[in-house]
Amino acid sequence: TTSVRYSYNRDIVRNAGTGGFNLESRGLHHDNGSQTLQVTETAVLSNSVINETRFQYFRPVLTSQANVIGPAIQVLGAFNGGGNPVGLATNRQNNVEAQNNTSLVHGLHTVRFGVRLRRSGVTDIAPQNYAGTFVFSGGPGVSSIESYRLFLAGQRAGLPTAQILASGGGASQFSVNAGEALIAGSQVDVGLFAGDDWRARPNLTLSYGLRYETQTNIGDRSNVAPRVGLAWAPRGGKGRTAPKSVIRAGFGMFYDRFALANALAARRFDGVTQRQFILANPAFLPPFVPALSALAGPTAASTIQRIASGLRAPLLRQTAVAFERQLPFNTTVALTYANSTGGRMLRSRDVNAPQPGAFDLNIPGSGVYPLGRAGLVAEMQSTGRYQQNQWMVNLNSKVNGNVSLLGSYVYGHARSDTDGLGTFPANPNSLAGEYGPAAIDMRHRMTLGGTVKAKWGLQFNPLMTANTGPPFDITAGRDLFGDTIFNDRPGIATDATKAGVVRTKYGLLDPNPAPGQALLPRNYGRGPGQVMVNMRVGRTFTFGSREGRAPVSTNPGGVSGSGGGGGGQADSGGVFSSGGSASRTTVNRRYSLLVSMQVRNLLNHNNPGAIIGNILSPLFGQANQPAGSTGAIFAENANNRKLELQIRLTF
Secondary structure, three states: OEEEEEEEEEEEEEEEOOEOOEOHHHOEEEEEEEEEEEEEEEEEEEOOEEEEEEEEEEEEEEEEEEOOOOOEEEEOOOEEEEOOOOOEEEEEEEEEEEEEEEEEEEOOEEEEEEEEEEEEEEEEEOOOOOOOEEEEOOEOOEOHHHHHHHHHHHHHOOOOHHHHHHOOOOOOEEEEEEEOOEEEEEEEEEEEEEEEEEEEEOOEEEEEEEEEEEEOOOOOOOEEEEEEEEEEOOOOOOOOOOOOEEEEEEEEEEEOOOOHHHHHHHHHOOOOOEEEEEEEOOOOOOOOOOOHHHHOOOOEEEEEEEEOOOOOOOEEEEEEEEEEEEEOOOEEEEEEEEEEEEEEEEEEEEOOOOOOOOOOOOOOOOOOOOOOOOOOEEEEEEEEEEEEEEEEEEEEEEOOOOEEEEEEEEEEEEEEOOOOOOOOOOOOOOOOOOOEEOOOOOOEEEEEEEEEEOHHHEEEEEEEEEEOOOEEOOEOOOOOOOOOOOOOOOEEOOOOOOOOOEEEOOEEEEOOOOOOOOEOOOOOEEOOOEEEEEEEEEEEEEEOOEEEEEOOOOOOOOOEOOOOOOOOEOOOOOOOOOOOOOEEEEEOOOEEEEEEEEEEOOOOOOOEOOOOOEOOOOOOOOOOOEOOOOOOOOOOOOOOOEEEEEEEEEO
């Protein structure tokens, strides 16, 4: 059996990215298109062997254009204005994937093995931040918004630049990129696997297998992943009745691929192809941007991104034990414990940060740098760790022929010292305080849904989800360590009379901690919970029948003709049927038309979005945008409720 599928999608979104801290001038016009070709062939090679071959070609073309081309202005914890740093960016990809999997049954064994090969190619044009970005973070006794207000007041009064800067109305940082905007690259990865399900006893099945993966762009070639599991029915296998209790257990190792986008970033910001200059406390004000030649001096830092020589693919070890029990009234309950332990998790780290004690926030250009020059050297490393424990309850009940229910509850803990390559340690010279709640650490999660068949052929599928709040990082809103990154966390204050100390529900926090003062741990804040009620309602209309011809074989001998001469196959009524003596009959050709409406966030409940963690922001501890309704094509956070109509004809 061979199936071919082609799909084309185009999404056009205007003013994308506005809301939250972003003013209208920071909006983008997205024009994204994609084409997908999929071919699947399934071949039954024998009574016990099935082979499946899959091929996919995926070509997305992503274009983003800023509403305003010009310098960007970022007032930390208050608003983002000016132009959007994206400029006019285009990303074209060509992704090819091929798989071949074989399943065979031999006695009590069901063996599966196969291979997957993928190649991704990207041509990316990204004039990111070519117009420059001014960052206002304020200073001792001056908030970011006050610093920007002083800048505006001085500018409107016609004051000279030096006087505005002296009043505290200057930017804390200016950055600009220059160089080649076009970069191209590719990546290939391959995976091979083999596994066996062995029915050792009528009530015991053992599963074991091995997978190997490798890829280009990193030097790691040791990604061997064993998996093992079992399913045991303590009182099963003695009759035809299905067992009421099943115990399942398993262990497996899983690897994440290092994305091509990360390799391209390292090639783009290699210090030559495209350079990023970062200047602390610039002596000029927006919208003025000096010539690039004026920035290539001793006080301007050039950013470099690179891949650590020993980087390896992230590894996750997962263990699970489950107990399933069949209860009365067509109800099944499953209790599961799952543990995930991650090693070699990805993070970034500035390996050229000023040495401890050598940087003074109030002295521009201060600091002693390990590489002998100023500038962020963001090294992608695989040195993080991750730990998660989950206890789960799943319930499935078929109340009657018209009503079925399902529900789940999960209690879990997840801790890590990184949330991905976008995570830099607050103190670039120390990892103390980095191990804490992971970004996905939601203690309680619940889902409740089902299917209800009503009159007139209507079918309702309600789904309610609820979870407690995830953690968020609390930051000081300042660059305390001279690494040009504003992710530094405040100190834990013990003196409420110290200037600048902020009183919060998390205690007294100091945005200007002294050397050696204890800092707040990572992801110390905790956001509010969320509740979402979705509903899908639909009806299927069936119609149509037509008269056809059902040919009857004129050869009563069965499959093959008698005698020599080739023995033609009996007439099967296919495309090349000869007809013969056939009687007229009616062949049903049923058509079905499905009309459905999917409503996300039916009750229009306003779940808060990301919580602001900058303690110097007037919105600290709050959200300034809704969480939105994710999924489907248009995924802006402003979409608090979505209605999607689908019509599908099947014939």
